[in-house]
Amino acid sequence: MTAIIRLSRLLPSIHRLSFTSRSGHASEVAWSGQGAGTVAPETHTDWVRFVEQGHFLPQGQSREVAFRNVYRWDLHPEHIALYHERRGPDAAVWLFDLVADSATTLTSKSPHLCGADTYQARLTFEPHGFRLEWHIVGPRKDERLVYHYRQPDD
Template sequence: MDLQLSDLEGIWLIQRKIDDRRAGHVLHFAGQAQFRPDGIGLHYFETGQLHLPDGTKLRAERSYLWRRQAGRIVVLFPDGRSFHDFTPDRAEACHLCAADEYRVRYDFSGWPEWRAEWAVRGPAKDYAMVSHYRRPGDA
């Protein structure tokens, strides 16, 4: 799929599983994301509840900027710092944050449903995170 940013516009429901191997816990997140045009690309904002193993529920949110540049999709932190980038046909990327390595693989093969699979490893981190995205009303 030759993913265009406009394909992502709108609201998505998210189901996320976080397997924290270091802590020995599995956490779940349920919420929604919205991709809104911001004049340059898209502003991604997600909000929802993070369900901890002890039953505690926490409000969680995050925000990124998505851009299309030279055939690549570039994902930035809200302050404009680079996070990662990928080509739609090989949707994999790596981000180094100090000693921690964040690897992501986006899977658009089931479009309009898609997912992001993260593997995060470092001195203090060892987790896998899989996020499933679908449009509201889709089965």
């Protein structure tokens, strides 16, 4: 089974997420910390929407920050396009196309440019889910985000 088909079949079964954010030396953002939450997948014929919500604890802080994101995974035979629907489905922001590197990994076909910032990603299958690693670099950014998306515990 190809990585594209495998991910397409896995996406609707994802219900949990956790992530770690680490700012590098060149970062002026300093947004390191850890988060966790739930994913409510909405499945359609050619896409899966993830409605994510949870809490993020910035490093060195004692108060969590609530978060909510909506991502759409558009399913295509040769790639999966990832969109951020922060402004709604009609104004979705295309992030990148994920293409198969191997049977177990997909990577962004080309970097996503947002102003002076560059976003790249790598997806790796894991037992009961997948890991999505983001790298964001720019004049003020040097960030690594590692998301773990999981199926519910049996």
